[in-house]
Amino acid sequence: MRKVPVNEAIGQVLGHDIIKIIPGREKCRAFRRGQIITAADVPLLQDLGKEHIYIWEAGEELIHEDEAALRLAQSASGPGINLSEPSHGRVNLIAAYDGLLKIQVDQLHWINNLDSVIFATLHNNRTVVKEQKLAGTRVVPITVERSLVEEAEKLCSNPRPLVLVKPFKNLxxxxxxxxxxxxxxxxxxxxxxxxxxxxxxxxxxxxxxxxxxxxxxxxxxxxxxxxxxxxxxxxxxxxxxxxxxxxxxxxxxxxxxxxxxxxxxxxxxxxxxxxxxxxxxxxxxxxxxxxxxxxxxxxxxxxxxxxxxxxxxxxxxLGHGGFCEECKVCHFPACPFGKATYV
The missing domain is CATH 3.40.980.10 (MoaB/Mog-like domain)
Structure with a gap:
């Protein structure tokens, strides 16, 4: 990645998504990674507060955030998981069918202990439904070292896939x-x-x-x-x-x-x-x-x-989280009741 002033970026390949946010109304992708910057784009970028942008320059030892997130999500996925397309450097893991969500909590902690790697999930042993978002992953910088991604991939898949969905049986x-x-x-x-x-x-x-x-x-x-x-x-x-x-x-x-x-x-x-x-x-x-x-x-x-x-x-x-607050409006299972950390 190379940082350049926006008015010098015409004809260059944008190395990252750029998000437009209107508070309380809209959050969308205004510029897409890989887009070639034109003269007409320069004032639009400046309106978004961008005086500098990153230009993508391929290198063997660096991996772009989109590719890194996709590789992590693929390594972490067990049965019952579909993946979203990379967006804003993030990939979501999605339930392929109704079932019981299983998260390897110790592995999750190991992964998140790595610098620049983020993996967030719903609680373990949660009932989930088809097409529900279960987890998301990304790296913090726009590019990361290949060796870091490879280390995180191993943690995502060993000794078991980090995230999977067990189907229910008709007992x-x-x-x-x-x-x-x-x-x-x-x-x-x-x-x-x-x-x-x-x-x-x-x-x-x-x-x-x-x-x-x-x-x-x-x-x-x-x-x-x-x-x-x-x-x-x-x-x-x-x-x-x-x-x-x-x-x-x-x-x-x-x-x-x-x-x-x-x-x-x-x-x-x-x-x-x-x-x-x-x-x-x-x-x-x-x-x-x-x-x-x-x-x-x-x-x-x-x-x-x-x-x-x-x-x-x-x-x-189950004692940790086993006290029901008996809320007037119940949101179970999307609530803390029964959500012990390690079960």
Whole structure:
């Protein structure tokens, strides 16, 4: 790159985009990289406050910002990622389909620790939709050394792609509702409708719902029955508190399932249990899910439908960001709730 006065740049090749900004109204590209400067362009450039511009002079050891951003984005992209065209030295990573966004957070930190390299993303484990912008990358100067780009490319792709989207699987979902008061008709069940609504965005296929009394043995038997009939996912509603008649945790344990945790550092939704019977996840959901819009269940559903095996350390990490502010206008999942740094 060579810096020249604009009135001496006629006939030269512009080395960078130039942006025009009208506060509160417009931001657009007034001049494009590669454009040949004409005499008519000189006063327009001066109107934009440009007395000098950079002229592009190719060099083997320097890479232009557009090429650098594109190379970084390509190296960082795993399955489910499309790329925008370079613009203003920046490339965006875009979801190719609906799914679960995965960010390798440690790698992201390593990349951003390099001088002159920028990579910004949405939170890890975020539900995203097709054509949603997920991340963006650029370098700070107009040109950077080739060796820096090559180093950043390695960090973007190793040991895994920095950014990818896992598609959701159409899991057959069975619901077991517990409680003598519901089983014997004293009150009407409200969970069936709620659970159907929650699994629909992920393509969940509602298998069926059964209502059982407060009996660990019956709960365990229903778990085995549903698995035998092909359930991919079982949600058990009610009976999760410390009341003596609430025996759902005992029923899950009695089934022989491996309990990952009981009691999540999330409010609302702390009296929640996650277990696995082989590859089948089993969620014990407390009654709070009937009146709280989003709870622990909502934080874990995207990962379950992406067929991730959730472990105890994943749940422990939810405490950072696990306090719902219960805003009057809810923007979940575009909010801090459940957005732990490293999960």
């Amino acid at each position: 057959w979902t069975a619901v077991i509702t517990t409680g003598n008061e519901v089983c014997y008709g004293r009150i009407k069940d409200g969970f069936g409708r709620v659970i159907r609504k929650k699994i629909t965005p992920f393509g969940g296929r509602f298998m069926s719902q059964t209502i059982v009394p407060d009996s660990p043995e019956i709960i365990a038997a229903e778990i085995h029955r549903f698995i035998g009939e092909g359930a991919d996912f079982i949600i058990i509603t009610g009976g999760m508190s410390v009341d003596p008649d609430d025996v759902t945790p005992l029923g899950i344990k009695a089934s022989g399932a491996e309990v990952v945790f009981y009691g999540a550092p999330v409010l609302p939704g702390s009296q929640f249990m996650l277990a696995y019977q082989g590859h089948v996840p089993i969620c014990g959901v407390p009654g709070g899910a009937l009146y709280s819009k989003f709870t622990t269940l909502d934080l874990l559903l995207p990962r379950i439908f992406a067929e991730e095996r959730i472990n105890r350390s994943d749940i422990v990490a």
